[in-house]
Amino acid sequence: MTSTETRTMSLTLNIWRQRDRTKKGKMVTYHVTDVSPDMSFLEMLDVLNEKLILEDDDPIAFDHDCREGICGSCGVMIDGIAHGPEQTATCQLHMRSFKDGDVLDIEPWRSGGFPVVKDLAVDRSAFDRIISAAGFISAPTGTAPDAHATPVPKNDSDAAFDAATCIGCGACVAACPNGSAMLFTAAKVAHLGLMPQGQPERDSRVLKMVAQQDAEDFGGCSNIGECSAVCPKGISMETISRLNHDLLGALRAGAVPSS
């Protein structure tokens, strides 16, 4: 092989196919050839879909948008690992992480809280409802210079920024044996609760968001840590400790969620 030739791979893909949430799904086997290691995982699925369309077959539905690791739209289980073998969003995973001849099982997020829409695409509107419950502030923050005029301890602003990097992908739920959404909810609670602007609703926010999380079909958190291990943004288990701290504080204070 000359230095200008590119090594390509052939893979066998066992992909979950499900027409809609009311139908039973099953794994279907596909073979892909001439896969460049420089392709992203989603580009590899694009190539497979082009082939399926040319063969008058139904393309595989999967979620994606930015393909830059920013929006949180993408996400599949690859060989039982949320987002696959690298700790990154599926759209940032490249085929160089696999080798020629690999057999991969590709499935949607598995959780009662994320019903399958079609194939690998799931409904993550439960996350929107958790945010809508109280994931906002009412304090007028003004323009950027006004916000900068409010002193914030560096440790708090750093921790708030880290929590705010959560892209809402749902890998934490998919990885959790309990199907818990605790890491997501904790990130959304922490990034507001650590800032001065988030203090007025701090107690009622955590109560409402946890209540909404419980109302959705997610499991409870038992601090296993699979969520953090697959999180593409590295949201830490400490974030869950912050949520529990805030939750206990609100319950001890007898806080009543404000409407």
Ligand code: SF4
């Ligand atoms: S906490 Fe991490 S894994 Fe969970 S939704 Fe946010 S970015 Fe995704």
Ligand code: FES
């Ligand atoms: S497509 Fe936006 S994070 Fe993957």
